[in-house]
Amino acid sequence: MSSSCGGGKHDSLDESRMDSGIDSYQSMYKSEEPRNVSSDFSGPRDKFLSVDERLDSAYGSTSLTVESLGEIVKSCSISPPDPEAPQEEENPLTTITEDGDTMLHLAIIHEDENIAQQLIDIFPKEVLDIQNDLYQSPLHLAVYLDQPEVVRSLVESGASLDLQDRDGNTALHVACQHGQTQCVSHMTRDLSTTKLAPVLETHNWRGLACLHLAALFGQHEVFKLLRKKGAELNIQDGTSGKTPLHFAVELHDVALVTLLLSWGVNVDAAMFNGCTPLHLAVGRQDAHIANLLCQSGADKMLRNMEDETPLDLADGNDDILALFPFDDIHISGRSVVGVNY
Incomplete structure (x- = not known):
């Protein structure tokens, strides 16, 4: 069997085979070693060091603490520079650390959400959108650290949803990956479908849009939220052309497959190599999902670029073969034509 569409004759996937790519996608996100909180947002928050232990991008040799942040905010304010005024000491609120971090x-x-809220009230929009050396905006950090009220304030104050971090992720990408429905809700609540569409269509540097990450990490509630906002459920990833349905099939996520099919997604969407979700289900020997796809009208005769139909990938699996009504298919010497399963 070809390696382009699934497991087939081999139960264990060899990493040297490109297969459908689902394992390599997940390993990219799960194998990264935790570094500091300001430089790695690829994994769950509990992977990182505690607040007292971590060395984020602002500390270096300084003695900045939560308490000193509060004192700085109380003693400083933002005001236009007066060219005639004598040179004064630099305002800490307007400084940026050597690693690009603002006070926010x-x-x-x-x-410290209280300090963050005060700073959001003080800073103009341009400062809210400053990205540090890792291209993280304050909105990226607030989403990753699951601070929905800070996210809400940032969005209401005009913080941009378009900014991408060093991995090409917008703040919405981060929220979709981690299933932070409150953050997703705050970021999308007041946006029209027209304004939200460009953000949802943005691909990170791995070719993944928000819904692809939601599919990869089984974030069903995110799908429900974004569907209500008019998200394109058949969006293809930029690397292989998979839709969220392809990802759900590869992950054997029956609940998400069922949900997507109930919403009328394109059951015959083809990857760049021509593989449909049914090719993937059959290639991975998943008779249950293959049956769901067939019941939703999946075309059993479509061929991929290697001229294979889903039937060619069945590899003798009787449960899957029973889905294909050809008069030359027999199970235990009995034709499957006309048999109800």
């Missing part, structure tokens, strides 16, 4: 970045990293 630091307040969010320290998880």
